[in-house]
Amino acid sequence: xxxxxxxxxxxxxxxxxxxxxxxxxxxxxxxxxxxxxxxxxxxxxxxxxxxxxxxxxxxxxxxxxxxxxxxxxxxxxxxxxxxxxxxxxxxxxxxxxxxxxxxxxxxxxxxxxxxxxxxxxxxxxxxxxxxxxxxxxxxxxxxxxxxxxxxxxxxxxxxxxxxxxxxxxxxxxxxxxxxxxxxxxxxxxxxxxxxxxxxxxxxxxxxxxxxxxxxxxxxxxxxxxxxxxxxxxxxxxxxxxxxxxxxxxxxxxxxxxxxxxxxxxxxxxxxxxxxxxxxxxxxxxxxxxxxxxxxxxxxxxxxxxxxxxxxxxxxx
Amino acid sequence: xxxxxxxxxxxxxxxxxxxxxxxxxxxxxxxxxxxxxxxxxxxxxxxxxxxxxxxxxxxxxxxxxxxxxxxxxxxxxxxxxxxxxxxxxxxxxxxxxxxxxxxxxxxxxxxxxxxxxxxxxxxxxxxxxxxxxxxxxxxxxxxxxxxxxxxxxxxxxxxxxxxxxxxxxxxxxxxxxxxxxxxxxxxxxxxxxxxxxxxxxxxxxxxxxxxxxxxxxxxxxxxxxxxxxxxxxxxxxxxxxxxxxxxxxxxxxx
Numbered sequence: 001x002x003x004x005x006x007x008x009x010x011x012x013x014x015x016x017x018x019x020x021x022x023x024x025x026x027x028x029x030x031x032x033x034x035x036x037x038x039x040x041x042x043x044x045x046x047x048x049x050x051x052x053x054x055x056x057x058x059x060x061x062x063x064x065x066x067x068x069x070x071x072x073x074x075x076x077x078x079x080x081x082x083x084x085x086x087x088x089x090x091x092x093x094x095x096x097x098x099x100x101x102x103x104x105x106x107x108x109x110x111x112x113x114x115x116x117x118x119x120x121x122x123x124x125x126x127x128x129x130x131x132x133x134x135x136x137x138x139x140x141x142x143x144x145x146x147x148x149x150x151x152x153x154x155x156x157x158x159x160x161x162x163x164x165x166x167x168x169x170x171x172x173x174x175x176x177x178x179x180x181x182x183x184x185x186x187x188x189x190x191x192x193x194x195x196x197x198x199x200x201x202x203x204x205x206x207x208x209x210x211x212x213x214x215x216x217x218x219x220x221x222x223x224x225x226x227x228x229x230x231x232x233x234x235x236x237x238x239x240x241x242x243x244x245x246x247x248x249x250x251x252x253x254x255x256x257x258x259x260x261x262x263x264x265x266x267x268x269x270x271x272x273x274x275x276x277x278x279x280x281x282x283x284x285x286x287x288x289x290x291x292x293x294x295x296x297x298x299x300x301x302x303x304x305x306x307x308x309x310x311x312x313x314x315x316x
Numbered sequence: 317x318x319x320x321x322x323x324x325x326x327x328x329x330x331x332x333x334x335x336x337x338x339x340x341x342x343x344x345x346x347x348x349x350x351x352x353x354x355x356x357x358x359x360x361x362x363x364x365x366x367x368x369x370x371x372x373x374x375x376x377x378x379x380x381x382x383x384x385x386x387x388x389x390x391x392x393x394x395x396x397x398x399x400x401x402x403x404x405x406x407x408x409x410x411x412x413x414x415x416x417x418x419x420x421x422x423x424x425x426x427x428x429x430x431x432x433x434x435x436x437x438x439x440x441x442x443x444x445x446x447x448x449x450x451x452x453x454x455x456x457x458x459x460x461x462x463x464x465x466x467x468x469x470x471x472x473x474x475x476x477x478x479x480x481x482x483x484x485x486x487x488x489x490x491x492x493x494x495x496x497x498x499x500x501x502x503x504x505x506x507x508x509x510x511x512x513x514x515x516x517x518x519x520x521x522x523x524x525x526x527x528x529x530x531x532x533x534x535x536x537x538x539x540x541x542x543x544x545x546x547x548x549x550x551x552x553x554x555x556x557x558x559x560x561x562x563x564x565x566x567x568x569x570x
Contacts, residue, residue, distance in 0.1 A: 104329075157405070
């Protein structure tokens with residue numbers, strides 16, 4: 001299969017107040033045509049910096065990256081014809097314009113022949129469900145509508161490669177669902193997609209392959225299934241415990257808590273991994289009962305989120 | 317064709333008469349300068365009313381073109397739309413050029429507004445001996461203002477600390493280019509500096525057109541020539557600055 005992105009030892013550092021910060025530190029990966037490739041990592045891990053280099057907005061300080069065989073440093077103009085991007089959030093629009101005017105302006109910037117513009121805009125706005133709001137001012141749009149408008153804008157040049165940087169950030173579940181369906185549709189149309197997100201379930205659902213990135217370095221790369229399998233040594237449990245002092249359980253040495261959520265007053269849902277392999281569910285119950293009344297404990301199937309948290313904890 | 321479409325859309329979509337700053341520059345500032353001219357006329361006999369009215373009109377145009385063009389890129393950076401313009405196939409240079417030309421069109425309207433005020437409100441006897449010659453020289457001046465506006469747009473975008481001092485840069489330029497006082501009355505080194513700026517020749521051409529002086533063509537020619545040189549320098553400067561900004565990460569991408 002055709003390689004769309006080839007990244008070799010790509011690095012980027014920034015100098016701020018006399019200090020050098022290594023935002024991306026020698027990463028390498030390849031993305032094939034038609035793949036949805038996820039870049040996952042904590043805030044400040046280097047995801048957005050990587051995307052900015054690949055979208056030709058930022059020059060690498062070391063290493064190289066090729067998009068469709070074009071060098072991001074030397075052949076940015078060729079690359080820009082083939083790609084487009086969406087950065088999450090409500091900015092990046094002209095609030096005083098209507099969606100139609102906004103799309104018209106970008107059609108001109110992308111040199112779309114005038115006679116094709118009207119039908120193209122109608123088609124793209126319909127694709128993202130904005131036909132009804134096409135003539136409303138963008139400043140009246142909700143976050144979800146702005147995100148969908150960004151998606152329609154980024155399809156103006158029929159890109160072969162799309163960069164979506166946290167596209168569902170701040171969206172309500174219905175809006176996020178709609179956007180995910182759209183991403184799946186774009187993938188079916190043969191568009192290669194690079195996705196960054198903090199929502200692991202979303203990455204699990206959409207991505208063919210995923211790279212975990214932390215402190216500018218890629219530490220794990222593979223399909224969601226492979227990543228979960230690589231954390232196979234980890235045994236995940238889910239428990240509901242009635243307790244008064246949650247701080248104490250957080251200090252328990254035999255388990256490592258991933259998430260803790262208060263269901264109702266004094267009742268907590270906890271997901272955790274067990275550090276000792278030989279420990280059975282009875283022993284786990286005994287440990288938990290030191291901190292409160294255990295309502296139930298079950299062994300949990302490893303999710304991408306569990307694998308992610310476990311992996312990030314391993315990295316320290 | 318695409319450039320014309322870009323310019324039309326720029327004028328249609330991004331001319332914002334609701335902006336208080338532009339409302340001041342376009343509609344209120346000419347009133348202030350014309351009021352000063354009116355009272356000067358009341359206090360002193362024999363002042364060249366046309367020259368003062370034209371000076372008022374030039375200042376309005378000047379402010380509009382240089383302030384709005386200078387901030388064209390910075391404002392895109394603030395609204396986080398700059399990176400989308402940077403990666404579009406139409407060069408950023410063309411995008412900014414369209415913004416600057418759009419501002420130039422509005423600036424011409426500001427001149428017309430000044431003339432309307434002077435006739436309707438202040439009842440000045442405005443006499444322009446050769447309207448076409450005057451209009452031609454005004455276009456030359458607007459072109460030179462646009463070219464400088466274009467350069468300022470890139471400079472202000474690259475060095476935002478410079479943008480903070482825009483008033484300190486733009487206001488002395490009005491004096492230096494001979495809008496109020498003839499450049500010949502300045503010290504020699506200031507004269508040399510002034511004649512390196514295309515607007516100086518443009519301003520002289522506009523004033524010469526009022527007196528039907530034969531120098532108008534030569535002055536307009538120098539202004540166009542210098543503007544052309546600045547435009548080429550601007551283009552070269554833009555290419556270098558694009559690389560520098562991509563290298564520094566300053567395209568509003570940090």
